[in-house]
Amino acid sequence: MLRQSWQIFLKDVRMELRGKEALNASLAFALVVLILFSFAIDPTSEQIREISGGLLWILFAFSGVLLVNRSFLREQSNDCLDVLLVNRVPASALMLGKTFANLLFILMIEAVCLPVFSVLYNINLFQLPLWLLGICLLASWAIAILGTVFAAMTVNLRLRELMLPVILYPMIIPALAAAMYLTNIVSVGKVPEGDDLIWVRLLIGFDVIFTTLALGLIDTILVD
Amino acid sequence: MSVLSAGKVSKFFGNFPALRNLNFTLEAGDCVALLGRNGAGKTTLIHLMSGLSRPTEGTLEITRRVSLLGHGIGVYDELSARENLLFFAGLATVPVDVEAWLEKVNLKDVADAPLREYSRGMRQRLALARAFMGEPELLLLDEPFTSLDDKATALLQTLLAQALARKATIVLSTHQIPEAMALATRILFLERGKLAYAGPRPEEMLTDSTWLYRTYGAIS
Numbered sequence: 001m002l003r004q005s006w007q008i009f010l011k012d013v014r015m016e017l018r019g020k021e022a023l024n025a026s027l028a029f030a031l032v033v034l035i036l037f038s039f040a041i042d043p044t045s046e047q048i049r050e051i052s053g054g055l056l057w058i059l060f061a062f063s064g065v066l067l068v069n070r071s072f073l074r075e076q077s078n079d080c081l082d083v084l085l086v087n088r089v090p091a092s093a094l095m096l097g098k099t100f101a102n103l104l105f106i107l108m109i110e111a112v113c114l115p116v117f118s119v120l121y122n123i124n125l126f127q128l129p130l131w132l133l134g135i136c137l138l139a140s141w142a143i144a145i146l147g148t149v150f151a152a153m154t155v156n157l158r159l160r161e162l163m164l165p166v167i168l169y170p171m172i173i174p175a176l177a178a179a180m181y182l183t184n185i186v187s188v189g190k191v192p193e194g195d196d197l198i199w200v201r202l203l204i205g206f207d208v209i210f211t212t213l214a215l216g217l218i219d220t221i222l223v224d
Numbered sequence: 225m226s227v228l229s230a231g232k233v234s235k236f237f238g239n240f241p242a243l244r245n246l247n248f249t250l251e252a253g254d255c256v257a258l259l260g261r262n263g264a265g266k267t268t269l270i271h272l273m274s275g276l277s278r279p280t281e282g283t284l285e286i287t288r289r290v291s292l293l294g295h296g297i298g299v300y301d302e303l304s305a306r307e308n309l310l311f312f313a314g315l316a317t318v319p320v321d322v323e324a325w326l327e328k329v330n331l332k333d334v335a336d337a338p339l340r341e342y343s344r345g346m347r348q349r350l351a352l353a354r355a356f357m358g359e360p361e362l363l364l365l366d367e368p369f370t371s372l373d374d375k376a377t378a379l380l381q382t383l384l385a386q387a388l389a390r391k392a393t394i395v396l397s398t399h400q401i402p403e404a405m406a407l408a409t410r411i412l413f414l415e416r417g418k419l420a421y422a423g424p425r426p427e428e429m430l431t432d433s434t435w436l437y438r439t440y441g442a443i444s
Contacts, residue, residue: 014307077300083292086276
């Protein structure tokens with residue numbers, strides 16, 4: 001299964017990097033929103049530090065949807081998804097490969113947006129780089145795994161671009177709330193401790209629960 | 225040896241019975257022509273046999289490696305022919321010589337060009353390579369002769385003959401009776417979701433491609 005997931009991951013990354021359709025659209029969207037907000041809010045105010053986590057993770061959730069939406073659309077043309085399933089590629093392997101590809105794309109967007117945010121809003125987000133990396137990995141995985149499952153569910157709908165965010169965002173609120181809170185803390189150079197660690201546990205628990213559910217349900221979602 | 229066995233298989237879409245109470249088995253080395261008019265349930269049955277869809281009632285057991293060539297060609301436009309075949313070879317459970325397949329379908333010289341630049345015939349030859357490589361034991365082909373040129377038709381017939389020689393089981397859903405009868409050893413004839421005929425290819429079908437439709441085609 002891991003070999004097949006790896007093949008799916010490599011194929012999705014190769015296809016996206018060749019066209020860069022979703023990556024370019026997602027990055028452009030994220031940068032435009034960052035720039036627009038920098039005009040709307042005084043970048044030197046203390047207020048911006050308090051909402052930085054919220055602003056960033058709403059931005060990553062929105063731009064992430066643009067990326068995960070493409071996951072199963074790639075398989076739609078020429079009925080490639082049917083061929084993969086008939087070739088006995090386990091649905092869970094397909095799911096994992098696509099989720100890791102989406103995770104990589106979301107992290108690429110974050111890698112560009114975080115420094116831009118730091119410059120535009122005059123906030124050093126990188127005071128605790130390992131903590132920031134950990135938060136990004138855990139929260140991005142949450143967006144990627146849930147986004148990929150819901151992309152599989154909505155791929156045959158005519159209004160999939162609308163339906164995916166409508167069903168994804170309410171489900172992902174706990175993970176986003178945790179990521180927002182933790183990002184706010186690490187952006188002031190404070191290591192999360194005591195009660196703050198509840199949010200870390202929530203983020204990890206969210207990822208474990210929804211990854212398990214996704215791998216268990218994907219076969220039912222994709223077949224028939 | 226049974227490759228696929230269907231017992232009392234029915235498939236409903238809502239209340240509409242697409243397939244009703246099908247019973248049949250496929251043996252290794254069978255070449256089965258799946259015939260029927262439009263809407264008879266051929267594609268639905270192919271989907272059931274491929275595992276893409278599950279029967280509403282009954283059981284369907286598939287014991288072998290399956291490959292499907294459906295209405296879509298099942299390859300990625302964003303990748304080259306070589307990348308497509310390497311990808312599917314990477315998923316296969318048996319080793320596949322991708323270069324030999326590129327040679328066999330006459331795409332070696334253009335193997336690194338993006339698929340978007342290919343003609344329709346070239347894309348179909350690549351689809352044939354994708355479907356036949358990895359020596360599948362059960363080949364499900366839905367309208368495989370449709371819009372093939374003479375060279376691609378000859379290639380498909382060669383690949384089918386080679387697959388039969390190694391005792392693969394082939395199911396051909398088609399309206400092109402003469403091409404199918406040249407290879408078929410058995411026939412499954414569907415009429416409005418029911419199996420109107422399941423058995424050896426009648427000799428009459430070699431000379432009269434409508435014989436089965438006239439003889440078995442009016443069940444209620």
